[in-house]
Amino acid sequence: MRNAAAFLPSYASDTSGVASALYELGGMTVVHDASGCNSTYSTFDEPRWYDHPSFVFISGLTEMDAIFGQDERVIEDIVLAAKRLKPLFISICTSPMPVLLGSDIPAIATIIETRTGIPTFAIRTNGMNSYLAGASRAWEAIVRRFAEKEEKHGKPSANILGLTPLDFGMTGVGHSIGAWLEHEGFSVNATLAMGNNDSLSSVRALSKAHVNLVVSGCAMASAELLQERFGIPYVVGLPVGAFSETLSKALKRAVRHCESSPLSVDGLLEEKEDGTVIIGEGVFAASLAKALPGTSPASIHVPLEPLGLLNASDERLGLEDETKTEKAMAHAGLVIADPLYKRVAKRGTPFLSLPHPAFSGRMYARHVPVLTDKDLNAWIREALPC
Amino acid sequence: MLKLAVYGKGGIGKSTMTSNLSAAFALLGKKVIQIGCDPKADSTMTLLSGTPVTSVMDYLRGHDALPEDLSIITKRGFGHVLCIETGGPTPGIGCAGRGIITTFQLLNDLSLFDEEKPDVVLYDVLGDVVCGGFAAPIREGYAEHILIVTSGEKMALYAARNIVSAVSQFEDRSYASIAGILFNARNVPNEREKIKAFSTETGLPVLAEIPRSDVINTCEDRGMTVLEGAPDSAVATLFTDLAARLLTLPPKERLRKGPAEHRFQEGFLQ
Ligand SMILES: Nc1ncnc2c1ncn2[C@@H]1O[C@H](COP(=O)(O)OP(=O)(O)OP(=O)(O)O)[C@@H](O)[C@H]1O
Ligand SMILES: [Mg+2]
Numbered sequence: 001m002r003n004a005a006a007f008l009p010s011y012a013s014d015t016s017g018v019a020s021a022l023y024e025l026g027g028m029t030v031v032h033d034a035s036g037c038n039s040t041y042s043t044f045d046e047p048r049w050y051d052h053p054s055f056v057f058i059s060g061l062t063e064m065d066a067i068f069g070q071d072e073r074v075i076e077d078i079v080l081a082a083k084r085l086k087p088l089f090i091s092i093c094t095s096p097m098p099v100l101l102g103s104d105i106p107a108i109a110t111i112i113e114t115r116t117g118i119p120t121f122a123i124r125t126n127g128m129n130s131y132l133a134g135a136s137r138a139w140e141a142i143v144r145r146f147a148e149k150e151e152k153h154g155k156p157s158a159n160i161l162g163l164t165p166l167d168f169g170m171t172g173v174g175h176s177i178g179a180w181l182e183h184e185g186f187s188v189n190a191t192l193a194m195g196n197n198d199s200l201s202s203v204r205a206l207s208k209a210h211v212n213l214v215v216s217g218c219a220m221a222s223a224e225l226l227q228e229r230f231g232i233p234y235v236v237g238l239p240v241g242a243f244s245e246t247l248s249k250a251l252k253r254a255v256r257h258c259e260s261s262p263l264s265v266d267g268l269l270e271e272k273e274d275g276t277v278i279i280g281e282g283v284f285a286a287s288l289a290k291a292l293p294g295t296s297p298a299s300i301h302v303p304l305e306p307l308g309l310l311n312a313s314d315e316r317l318g319l320e321d322e323t324k325t326e327k328a329m330a331h332a333g334l335v336i337a338d339p340l341y342k343r344v345a346k347r348g349t350p351f352l353s354l355p356h357p358a359f360s361g362r363m364y365a366r367h368v369p370v371l372t373d374k375d376l377n378a379w380i381r382e383a384l385p386c
Numbered sequence: 387m388l389k390l391a392v393y394g395k396g397g398i399g400k401s402t403m404t405s406n407l408s409a410a411f412a413l414l415g416k417k418v419i420q421i422g423c424d425p426k427a428d429s430t431m432t433l434l435s436g437t438p439v440t441s442v443m444d445y446l447r448g449h450d451a452l453p454e455d456l457s458i459i460t461k462r463g464f465g466h467v468l469c470i471e472t473g474g475p476t477p478g479i480g481c482a483g484r485g486i487i488t489t490f491q492l493l494n495d496l497s498l499f500d501e502e503k504p505d506v507v508l509y510d511v512l513g514d515v516v517c518g519g520f521a522a523p524i525r526e527g528y529a530e531h532i533l534i535v536t537s538g539e540k541m542a543l544y545a546a547r548n549i550v551s552a553v554s555q556f557e558d559r560s561y562a563s564i565a566g567i568l569f570n571a572r573n574v575p576n577e578r579e580k581i582k583a584f585s586t587e588t589g590l591p592v593l594a595e596i597p598r599s600d601v602i603n604t605c606e607d608r609g610m611t612v613l614e615g616a617p618d619s620a621v622a623t624l625f626t627d628l629a630a631r632l633l634t635l636p637p638k639e640r641l642r643k644g645p646a647e648h649r650f651q652e653g654f655l656q
Contacts, residue, residue: 107526
């Protein structure tokens with residue numbers, strides 16, 4: 001059965017992706033949705049909720065709003081909240097209901113901007129795509145609206161694009177990647193958008209960098225826009241294990257030749273008897289596969305939009321349903337995936353748990369490792385039960 | 387690009403006006419798309435000499451997947467006009483407005499405007515804007531100018547008035563604005579005076595007066611517009627004249643200035 005899942009949860013949705021991507025940028029995010037759903041976007045999917053305030057709201061859409069098309073109520077509520085809270089911008093996205101109703105969110109945004117003078121934009125979501133699509137569009141919108149042309153100077157600098165707790169948890173991975181970049185001769189210009197006191201001013205200054213490092217598919221659209229607008233090349237990948245060296249070279253090449261490189265999945269799709277199978281977000285999975293020690297690289301599966309990957313249309317890459325997921329793990333010598341995937345793996349399959357907060361939420365949040373700091377050999381040895 | 391939406395009471399002659407205008411634009415050398423936004427899917431009939439295009443909703447009903455390219459849901463008609471019909475659900479069930487929105491999204495996804503690069507796009511819409519879907523053609527990014535078709539009949543003017551007030555409610559949304567009235571005569575008493583009064587009351591110009599004409603009917607019977615079937619007739623000249631004047635309409639002033647991409651994100655209707 002297509003898309004059927006009895007044991008596996010679904011990934012965080014695009015609306016959560018929007019809220020997460022914009023969380024630290026000083027704006028207000030409104031999800032046009034029924035009352036009660038806010039806990040999904042801002043607590044279940046948002047570990048920062050407890051110690052870092054942010055303006056994430058839902059509109060509290062009612063049946064009567066739907067019948068009468070009471071956009072004015074939503075508009076007034078947002079205008080009122082904005083006048084009180086004075087956010088730096090307002091973003092509005094939608095759950096499935098307004099999508100089916102065909103609510104004109106860009107028009108609503110225009111009205112709100114006219115009334116408040118605060119930059120307001122609609123972000124296209126429908127609650128049916130994954131967080132990657134939402135975060136991707138949110139950052140694209142932010143870059144489109146706020147990035148300015150700035151002079152570059154000094155030593156080569158890089159932006160880190162694609163940091164959210166949905167992919168990386170609250171692990172300080174940004175600092176780890178930053179330290180690696182410094183070690184490779186790049187200063188860190190700005191990050192999108194977690195953990196570095198990011199604010200809109202760093203978005204404005206994104207164009208100061210010589211190159212963008214895209215560490216999650218979430219940042220692909222913004223990276224492409226920055227390239228189109230300001231000619232900044234991007235390199236896709238996460239600096240883990242042996243792959244760090246390749247990535248460092250790619251960054252230097254990108255700066256020299258102003259050339260972008262998405263992450264290739266060549267050689268990562270063939271199933272190998274007793275081989276390692278990695279399941280997860282595309283950039284992460286492909287980077288890890290290329291980083292693992294040993295002669296034959298692991299094979300990867302990406303049960304999400306394969307953003308940032310080259311030749312991603314190959315049908316071996318995706319995992320549309322549980323049956324395919326089960327099959328993907330059937331002949332594996334080792335599976336590396338979120339622990340919830342264990343539920344559909346054959347008993348006894350060696351399994352290395354790599355919690356992915358966008359998939360298992362808070363369940364294993366404390367166990368999310370920072371792989372960018374690790375000696376992968378040692379990590380695998382330690383993490384595998386003998 | 388000139389982007390027009392035609393509204394008016396049911397049966398008043400919207401599809402007739404739209405198709406004849408499309409044909410006239412085409413004969414003026416323009417690349418034209420006509421999109422029928424009516425569940426009846428009969429907007430482009432006189433451009434297609436009786437062999438209709440598969441409506442988008444009919445396609446979607448019969449297939450589980452979206453069409454891969456435009457050719458399946460488009461058809462070239464007279465003057466190379468690209469004809470599209472949204473179609474709709476079986477009357478009495480489903481949601482026709484949602485069908486229009488889905489169609490528009492699909493046309494975006496298939497890059498209709500980028501592929502075709504038309505000079506003129508005409509949307510032939512239902513007279514009664516009963517829900518958000520029927521206003522979709524006048525949202526930002528779609529039509530910029532609205533033409534209201536009316537006769538001097540009471541109910542036609544009533545519908546026209548409703549359309550004017552609906553559109554005025556959309557003012558702060560940066561939707562299309564009304565360019566004027568197409569007076570399609572029904573030969574009721576004092577018709578011209580009534581239209582004139584309506585024009586004065588609303589401040590909308592009468593852009594053309596199309597007489598009740600047998601030529602229109604006989605051409606329709608042959609599956610043609612008057613521009614195809616009776617190009618030398620007086621009424622054909624009226625449409626050519628109107629088309630030429632519409633081509634000089636200035637682009638709509640938008641509420642919010644600045645690059646369009648700030649306001650309108652391509653493909654937003656979903
Ligand atoms: N000026 C005219 N002279 C003669 N016949 C006309 C004229 N205008 C329209 N008609 C006829 O009136 C009928 C209805 O016209 P048409 O289908 O264009 O209306 P419509 O507004 O599109 O209707 P609907 O609301 O059902 O879509 C047609 O048969 C058409 O030929
Ligand atoms: Mg009609």
